[in-house]
Amino acid sequence: MSKCHPDAVDAVMAQVRGALSATRRRPVVIGICGAQGSGKSTLARALEDRCGREGLASAVLSLDDLYLTHAERQALARDVHPLLATRGVPGTHDIALGLDVLDTLESGGPVALPRFDKARDDPVPERDWPIVAPGCQVLVLEGWCLGAFPQRTSDLADPVNALEAEEDADGHWRRWVNDMLGDSYQRLFARIDRLVLLAAPGFEVVHRWRSEQERDLAVQAGPEDTVMDEAEIARFIAHYERITRVILAEMPGRADLVIRLDEARHPLEIAAR
Template sequence: MEQVHGALSGFRHRPVVIGICGAQGSGKSTLAQAVQARCAAERIASAVLSLDDLYLTHAERQALARDVHPLLATRGVPGTHDIALGLDVLDGLEAGGPVALPRFDKARDDRVSEHDWPIIGPGCQVLVLEGWCLGAFPQRTSELAEPVNALEAGEDPDGHWRRWVNDMLGDSYQRLFARIDRLVLLAAPGFEVVHRWRSQQERDLAARAGPDDRVMSAAQIARFIAHYERITRAILAEMPARADLVVRLDQDRRPEVVEGR
């Protein structure tokens, strides 16, 4: 809460945005909920929005897959979110609300009907914004030349997909990330643990899934996280030097070291 109070002291005229970045399964949603609960206990009006809730619809991603690159059918990488929608939410909160918060149903792989989005009333003081690539910077062109895994080597041999994703990250995403007042990084010990963490998430999803919901197999999870590997590795390499708070996690997601600026 130190980051929250510090931000509140400097931005009384609008809601402060606390950004939480971390690899898949690192505990971003859990931390966001904990911050919201603490805010409630201190009578600070708050809301939580995930970058995942800004995913383009299934149909929109299918169109990208057809028109730009087949790998864009898979949600997650920059270019598969509706960033304009996220900026509209922030603008609405700054204007005083009320604001409807988008929601995405991962089991259906599609956006929830707008009629079912929760409404945040006027007076929101803190928005907790969380996402796996939140605050990430684009890579240099030279860093995109070599594939980082079999997915890139086999399905993006000419680098068109990763260059397009990198361009998206360097454009509209930076306008959204510029609205973050405090950036928190949940730093995994390495990308190698992400498969196990994401598999645990999928088991939780499977326990709640209905008969028509989509749940990934182990092979599908491995392919899924390969889409995220390049940017996740880049985040772990460079973001600790600039994040306002870095929580270094062990392989079981327990905090080992907390570093603050």
């Protein structure tokens, strides 16, 4: 989605104004959840632009920018489960760093926002992180599993795809990921003032959307950067399938704003709770 539908931006800005009027705490945190490739980053940038035009100091932070280093995930792969070498699932982010950023913003001080280089699969050097000036009023926090709840242990028993069946036959990986989601991630998600869901028409469209993202990465990639082919993309998104399906099933009933998308990422319905 190269450009946000203006009705979607208007609807989220209504959530921003509502959050600002409901609490004296600053910044208010507007959470955007959506499957890979659903347009979260595009919407976040549009919100940042709109906030600027309305005189509101804002910043954007992605859950993707909190990924652990490649080396740290390799250590998890050795010590916990080989599937944790792949970034993305709960347990592969530095949630403490995200909470520190929020604490610093709420204290009114300037803060450096973490950034992650997906092509190199490692964080951007800290010296190159953008600085948010004091007085931030709105933080747009976006992520594929933002606001997700863990599943009941009994719901983890049956694999949802070949990756789980063949590479996590005993369920250890998915139980560990579920435990992580139920722990520190909930402390981060509790800081969200308004939750917005970009609801894909189904998980089946995610492969095409993620392929489009990868093509965009390829355009920007340097000679040392890694870009996935179609088979690698299919395996990559399989890591996300379980939680994505749960989000699509249960989050529409509790999100503050649901933007239902068609396969071209155009809004079909925009509904506030």
